[in-house]
Amino acid sequence: MLGADATMLLNDCPLITLVLDTAGSIVFANAQASDFFSQEGSIEGRAIVDILPDWPINPTGKFVLRSRSENTRQLKVTTSFSRVDNYPTRTVWIQPVDNELLFSTAAREAKIRLRHVIEMLPQAVCVFDSHDRYVLWNTAYEELYSDIAQYLKPGIPFEEILKNSLASGGIQEVVPDHEQWLTERMAKFRAPVSQEEHQLLDGRWLRYDDRRTPDGGAIGIRIDITELKQREEWLRQLFEANPMPMLLCDGNSLSILEANHAAADFYGYDREAFLSRKAYEGVVT
Structure with missing residues (x-):
């Protein structure tokens, strides 16, 4: 529903931000919201009352969030109305009324710095949280995997992206058995370190390098080694002949x-x- 510019703007917003449709379903959650409600799992597509049981907010804008573990948090909530592609929407702005805001702001600033760092790299880079959900990726990653670029969003599970790629038929590898390939791919992805080389359907070669981080997340790097493989083949032919x-x-x-x-x-x-x-x-x- 939201365009690329609006999505980027809301993801860079320091406040926890949700966009609702007229039925009260969450159609967009920015990166801060995905982090804040991480214990709730994926929240896009769910009703706002699922994660904020006392919705709608009271006139003062103060809200008490009761989590599934019965913990409570004081929140300040404001809303605004707008139209997206001629559809009425309601944007919910949430601010924790405690020290958590300071931590979330620091985390957001660190994430912005990390985003700038990976954007400077020529390799395709993606970052995942401890639940194997996308956190960040650079432009090189989107360009390399153009078949799944439309599905990429913060908080979407890596396995869901792989399933979308298989279902669309746009996956760039030879995959004789979808279920077996998916099982093996996820097993390698969840290993502490996974390095392997794959030839794509268009003849290019990629080196996959996936590593787990101390917090349980993961960083994936995709390196185009086509020229290296071509030199290896040239040397092999020279050796044989x-x-x-x-x-x-x-x-x-x-x-x-x-x-x-x-x-x-x-x-x-x-x-x-x-x-x-x-x-x-x-x-x-």
């Missing part, structure tokens, strides 16, 4: 890792026999 016998050996153990065709012809071994020997075992004289 070289008329001189050539062996590639481990620097420590001298175990033979590769042998070209000229070496096989010269020494009289096939490739499998070479790989079971060391360079000093009667091969090189």
